Amino acid sequence: MASKRFVLTFPPDATGQPITYNLIKKFDIMINIVKADVSPGKIGHLVIEMTAPARVLKEGMEYIKQQDIQCDPIEKKITYREDLCIHCGACTAVCFAGALTMRRDNAELLFEPEKCVVCELCLKACPLKLFSIDIG
């Protein structure tokens, strides 16, 4: 058995396929929803942990992609140059996962890597370009 986290990105016009239901029923994959932000008419994100034999996981990923849904395994890691950060907060605007937030007490940026789903939006949102991807 293998467990892996994935970010599913739904286009605004995604069909109403019951993706997680089908992954469980058709493929017998154990699903743990880590974070969900999907609503009709807008780009949606679903972060799930899938547990199944490696071959089944691959079939599950294929099925997701066939539904025109982007499926990215979370293998990469986001890092940033904390020493150069000016704590403006522009990156927090795009961090739907809540990994980047502003601390109210000292007005500093707080990065909680365990919440990061590697959507990569912060790479573009940072006006000083301090974020990068660590491929691992």
Next chain:
Amino acid sequence: MVKKRSIDEINEKIRGGKAVVLTAEQVAAMGKEMTPAEIFSRVDVVTTATFGPMCSSGVFINFGHTTPPIRMERITLNNVPAYGGIAAVDAYLGATETAMPNDQYGGAHVIEELISGKDVLLEASAKGTDCYPRTEVKTLINKDTINEMIMFNPRNAYQNYNVAVNSTHKIKYSYMGTLLPSLGNANFSTSGELSPLLNDPELRTIGIGTRILFGGTTGYVAWHGTQFNTGKPVNEYGIPVGNSATLALIGDAKQMSTRFIKAAYFERYGVSMFVGVAVPVPVLDEDLARRVSVNNRQIETNVIDYGSGNFEVLGRVDYDSLFSGRITVNGKKIRTAPLSSVRTARELADILRLEISEGRFFLTEPIALFKKTSGLNSLEIRL
């Protein structure tokens, strides 16, 4: 009991090391428990600050003359065009000007590199005249080889600013940062109760000649800023709701610090520059004591839809909610994000507080106060 004090009296106290100087945040907290009369009796000066992206910024540079001399016409610095129509070896480098084809590198980056002491490639050409025969120059310059580097920013330190949201179904990239679709976030850009012009909303003490901290060094208010508008409606606390007054600032860029001048690139918008500004507000009377004790709950601004193209006002919120991380607009909860660094603004306000308390920075009486205006002209398409 005396209900007024003058700037001369405050400067006398500064000289004697007896002036009570607090930051605007400290006084905002005091204001929740004390009356303006009590604050007036306890505090002489309040320091305010902001560190946000301010596009309308740039530097005048005088490169020095070559032998034989040139009257520079087309000028680039690290491939970023500078305006050379002010002869002969003067130029104005705007912060938002970009290098071709790399539009993520621009004037702000060159300015930051020059302030940091780095070499920058100067290329200039001219037609050549009898008095300026040279037609081309290509050399390296840095802040020690040039004569002047004067930062002159026509529009800085906005008094309040809109909150930007996006109601469309597409992500939008703006000078207010990345705006997620379907009101996915709300971006704002002032330092709230720390912000200079929100602590003296009627500009009673800030005018032409006011001495400030600019990019970390001494600077001055040169004029009112462009798009200066004192005609905006004010709320019950006398705070203009939305963009209103602005300042034109001037200072010696050679003395500035890259901690307080930072180049920035906003995705699919372009280059801008974070500028650090700290302004002292003298507490001359109880009215000013009341103004400087304004807090984030009392400062409001409009939420504007930057996605739709017609900049519709969707609601009004206060800065306490904006800093809390969530606002409610039309019944919908929206995550908020700042673009202006309150942390650095706090640092600047504290530097200025120490400079004044320790007798190194004295306050100035404005040479002239700004005239009230009633609105702005729009650009009419007449052809």
